[in-house]
Amino acid sequence: MDFNTPFSYTATDRFLRYVQIDTQSDPTSPTIPSTEKQKDLGRLLVTELLEMGIGDAHLDEYGYVYASIPANTNKPNVPVICFCSHMDTAPDCSGKGVKPIVHHNYNGEDLVLPDDHSQIIKLAEHPDLKNQIGNDIITASGTTLLGADNKAGVAEIMDACYQLMQHPEIKHGTIKILFTPDEEIGRGVDKADIAKIGAFACYTMDGESAGNMENETFSADGVKLTINGVSSHPGFAQGKMESAIKIAGKIIAALPDGLSPEHTSGMQGFVHPVDMSGHVETAVIDFIIRDFDDSKLPEHADTIRRVADNVMKGYPNSTYILETHEQYRNMKNVLAQHPQIVDYGMEAMRRAGLQPKLCSIRGGTDGSRLSFMGLPTPNIFAGEHAFHSKQEWVSVQDMQKAVDTILHLCMVWEEKGLT
Structure with a gap:
């Protein structure tokens, strides 16, 4: 499919809605999910998936959202792949009453956030802003985090689902969707049902700069x-x-x-x-x-x-x-056994017009544990920056590139399979 043909992207509109739902997780809570309010976003996502025509979308008792898009290819034995993002936001900074602001046509100047003028997103301190000149930057208002970690990833996956349902010419195998609670407090896949997902490979959309792919985490x-x-x-x-x-x-x-x-x-x-x-x-x-x-x-x-x-x-x-x-353990130990999973991700980013870069995470992701649960899972950029802080930001254009990457990944797997 020619991605130069303008898409009617929905990621930004979705993201602006999602960040206004407080989904902060709580490390002191013994419940699963740790906060019931995380299910508020889960229920909305299920409603939107059902409205797209994805009939098996559902929220389980633990706050996980599952969905699947049936294959539309005639090729036999195309591996099932999954895309995953987490719905919760970090306990480090308030996620209640988020007021997202779109700064159109960013000109390279520092961004002073209106509800707290001491919160200044400075070009000198956020070097990736140099790559955003002319793009549209989304921030919070200065009193809360934004929630791009990881609602940018959620919005990108949801937009990709929408595009797949709207564009049957995009050929793909069976696609599974997983949205998790409690990632920020280290419990993100405690109750994930790997058998229900039934995928050969998974990709978390929870990374930083456009073009980055992470195949290695801390142990x-x-x-x-x-x-x-x-x-x-x-x-x-x-x-x-x-x-x-x-x-x-x-x-x-x-x-x-x-x-x-x-x-x-x-x-x-x-x-x-x-x-x-x-x-x-x-x-x-x-x-x-x-x-x-x-x-x-x-x-x-x-x-x-x-x-x-x-x-x-x-x-x-x-x-x-x-x-x-x-x-948790370094997911590279598992991914090294299945090199095509990372290779196909890099190829998808190239097809999306990006220069892919393989990186290591000084931290962990849901993918760390999913990999050792039998679902090899590298991490792809979502465009989030300065996460867990009031200066968190993401660009509209990076989110759209993430959508393109997901769609290309679906096509790459359909073309190449396990070869």
Whole structure:
């Protein structure tokens, strides 16, 4: 199909609607999804999918949206592929009352957000804006995040579904759609039904700059350090009290700067204390440890252990327990076994007029865990920038290129299959 023929893109209109629905997830909630309001967007997406003629679209009890578009090709055995985005927004910044603003024909100047003039999206701090001159930039108003992470991806997939239903000349195999809750709090695929999806490959639409494709993530573990100190009445504590709170503070202070997130970049891993709680007798520090090399995760845990051992020498009557649990692993370990999944994604971006770039994520995606659940899943750009902040932005034109990429991917798989 000639994509130079103007599409009636719907991604922008959809995105402007979706971001006004508060879908913030909650890491402290034990429920699935963590917030019931995420289902508000899920129900809207199901309604819109049904209106397109996608008859099996539905929202399940856990807040997941599933849908499928039947194959329209005569070719036998075209692999089933899936597209996935998450519906929730990050707990880091309010997602309530989002007021999206379209800045038409961006001219390269800093963008001052109207509801908080201290929120300035500066060209010097957002280098990808240099590639957006003449494009239309969408921001929030300055008091909330925008929600481009990942409602841009949701809108792009929804637009691609619309185009596939409107343009039967786009030949494709069976296409599966998955929208997930709770990705931002690490639970995005906890209840995903891989058998129901039934796909050979999946693509998350949750990346940054146009043309970027990510086939590698951090591997991740969580570490819990429980410190058992010695409590005593403070008026009679001399020579007796060994405060777990103070021990915890010294351990955190003694961590090597070179392994902290603020001092690492590129392919470097880190050790990061993310939460501390407790009292004189007991204190708990929760860490996340990250690296692209799985074998380095035990080394990072040993770093915490060595620091704790050294600090505890000054507290002979106190003890600690160090517990490590797996969070997710580098999806490259799985994707390397199916190189065509990434290759076809790169080809689709070239056909969409982009210069594809293969990248690594200093983080994780739903694709990390989906890959190890039997559904190999690289990550494709959605155009989102400065996510989790009040300065979040996305461009209309990048979203449209993402739609083009999805459509080309459908055609590439139909043309090449598993060859």
